[in-house]
Amino acid sequence: MRVFQVEGAWGIEHLKMSARPDPKPGPGQVLLRMRASSINYRDPIVPLKAYGSQSGELPLIPVSDGVGDVIEIGAGVTRVKVGDRACPAYFQTWISGEPNANRLTQSLGGPLDGTMAEFMCLSEEGVVKVPEYLTNFEASTLPCAALTAWSALVECGHIRPGEQLLIQGSGGVALFALQFAKMLGAHVTVISSSDEKIERVKAMGADETINYIETPEWGKAARALTDGRGFDHILEVGGEKTLPQSLRCIRPGGTLSMIGILSGAAMSTSLGLIITRQVRLQGITVGHRDGLEAMIRAMSQHEIHPMIDRVFDFEALKESFEYIKTGQQFGKICISHG
Numbered sequence: 001m002r003v004f005q006v007e008g009a010w011g012i013e014h015l016k017m018s019a020r021p022d023p024k025p026g027p028g029q030v031l032l033r034m035r036a037s038s039i040n041y042r043d044p045i046v047p048l049k050a051y052g053s054q055s056g057e058l059p060l061i062p063v064s065d066g067v068g069d070v071i072e073i074g075a076g077v078t079r080v081k082v083g084d085r086a087c088p089a090y091f092q093t094w095i096s097g098e099p100n101a102n103r104l105t106q107s108l109g110g111p112l113d114g115t116m117a118e119f120m121c122l123s124e125e126g127v128v129k130v131p132e133y134l135t136n137f138e139a140s141t142l143p144c145a146a147l148t149a150w151s152a153l154v155e156c157g158h159i160r161p162g163e164q165l166l167i168q169g170s171g172g173v174a175l176f177a178l179q180f181a182k183m184l185g186a187h188v189t190v191i192s193s194s195d196e197k198i199e200r201v202k203a204m205g206a207d208e209t210i211n212y213i214e215t216p217e218w219g220k221a222a223r224a225l226t227d228g229r230g231f232d233h234i235l236e237v238g239g240e241k242t243l244p245q246s247l248r249c250i251r252p253g254g255t256l257s258m259i260g261i262l263s264g265a266a267m268s269t270s271l272g273l274i275i276t277r278q279v280r281l282q283g284i285t286v287g288h289r290d291g292l293e294a295m296i297r298a299m300s301q302h303e304i305h306p307m308i309d310r311v312f313d314f315e316a317l318k319e320s321f322e323y324i325k326t327g328q329q330f331g332k333i334c335i336s337h338g
């Protein structure tokens with residue numbers, strides 16, 4: 001089968017089109033003919049071995065997210081049948097419940113082989129059926145970015161109607177969070193670097209917006225939007241530079257979902273505020289398979305369509321990696337498997 005893989009040595013120059021034997025499903029396994037993949041922030045970093053132990057061993061097929069047609073099933077498989085479409089879960093062994101060391105290490109696209117292959121052979125426990133209303137490109141975006149937003153707001157955040165949520169940026173995770181939060185009846189403020197993107201998030205239902213380039217000290221302005229009460233929940237994708245602003249506008253007892261470190265990984269903030277405001281810092285790392293299924297049920301109920309920015313051909317994987325690094329995209333970047 002045709003694959004993209006990092007082979008011989010780490011480095012983007014060692015990411016190449018290559019071939020591997022076609023896989024055959026054993027008992028309890030499912031064979032997917034891959035139809036589409038989608039790119040996350042992490043995918044261009046893994047081939048550089050810059051994602052710690054999650055980069056895994058070589059050769060490695062990159063990219064965690066995708067969707068395929070079930071074309072063969074092994075003995076005893078009941079979760080899917082031939083002809084279904086299914087997404088591989090990001091964490092193959094985190095089915096439900098609390099995370100543990102094993103559950104958080106078995107992720108696709110590093111250390112396990114990812115979706116940039118013609119076929120994937122997976123345990124039936126590690127795949128989730130996708131509904132008909134989603135296109136292949138839309139379905140390919142669900143396992144990481146969408147589930148991360150869902151885990152932050154629903155599984156860990158328990159967000160309720162009328163709560164005030166602040167979302168940082170208009171990236172993949174952020175736009176899913178906006179869609180889910182509106183579905184759940186929350187009041188949503190989005191901060192973005194771009195007036196054009198601000199218009200687009202308003203069209204998607206954002207109630208309030210702030211341009212964080214024009215207002216670098218946006219914490220005070222954001223708090224004012226809540227009549228001084230502060231936000232019940234903030235989705236942190238910035239980290240080092242944004243956390244101090246978030247602490248200025250979170251309400252006492254509010255939750256900060258720690259998702260990304262786009263502005264740096266160090267903690268350079270007043271820890272006292274976290275204590276005196278009894279703020280909850282909740283780390284989020286994607287989520288479990290049962291969460292993915294619950295999210296897909298909710299999306300189906302409301303016919304939520306992921307926002308797709310652009311589609312690249314299979315052969316143009318490296319171009320898609322360059323594109324995600326520009327930050328120009330509004331929504332997900334997908335790969336067509338042809």
Ligand SMILES: NC(=O)c1ccc[n+]([C@@H]2O[C@H](COP(=O)([O-])OP(=O)(O)OC[C@H]3O[C@@H](n4cnc5c(N)ncnc54)[C@H](OP(=O)(O)O)[C@@H]3O)[C@@H](O)[C@H]2O)c1
Nearest residue numbers: 041148169170171172173192193238259260261284285286
């Ligand atoms: N913890 C997890 O499980 C998990 C899962 C997925 C992703 N992540 C992480 O979450 C982050 C975002 O991922 P993504 O897939 O959504 O990325 P993405 O689609 O590339 O989006 C990045 C967006 O973040 C916004 N941004 C960047 N710097 C910012 C800052 N200083 N303040 C506010 N917003 C800022 C920008 O929005 P504007 O263009 O609107 O300014 C940018 O477009 C990454 O660090 C990624 O590694 C974590």
